[in-house]
Amino acid sequence: MLFTSSSTVRNLVGIAGKPHNVTVIACIGPATAKTAEEHGLRVDVMAPEPSVHKLAEALADFGLRRRAAAVEAGDPVTRPSERRPGARRRRSTST
Numbered sequence: 001m002l003f004t005s006s007s008t009v010r011n012l013v014g015i016a017g018k019p020h021n022v023t024v025i026a027c028i029g030p031a032t033a034k035t036a037e038e039h040g041l042r043v044d045v046m047a048p049e050p051s052v053h054k055l056a057e058a059l060a061d062f063g064l065r066r067r068a069a070a071v072e073a074g075d076p077v078t079r080p081s082e083r084r085p086g087a088r089r090r091r092s093t094s095t
């Protein structure tokens with residue numbers, strides 16, 4: 001989940017509740033991160049300055065670090081859709 005303001009944190013948590021614990025949480029700056037933490041969210045990525053471009057760079061760096069850690073640990077590097085077999089079921093083609 002990517003949060004670009006404190007109000008988006010409050011609105012999402014108010015409407016949908018807290019996201020699953022494996023969801024990556026990214027915030028555009030420290031004020032947004034503080035609000036996320038106040039709502040019980042773990043902030044995984046924070047832009048070094050409040051900028052969409054810096055947030056995108058921080059997310060890319062996070063992904064690269066996560067991938068490198070998986071490779072180093074000998075874990076298979078997979079797409080999220082490949083991690084949960086059966087999570088997406090194919091439609092039946094019979095009529």
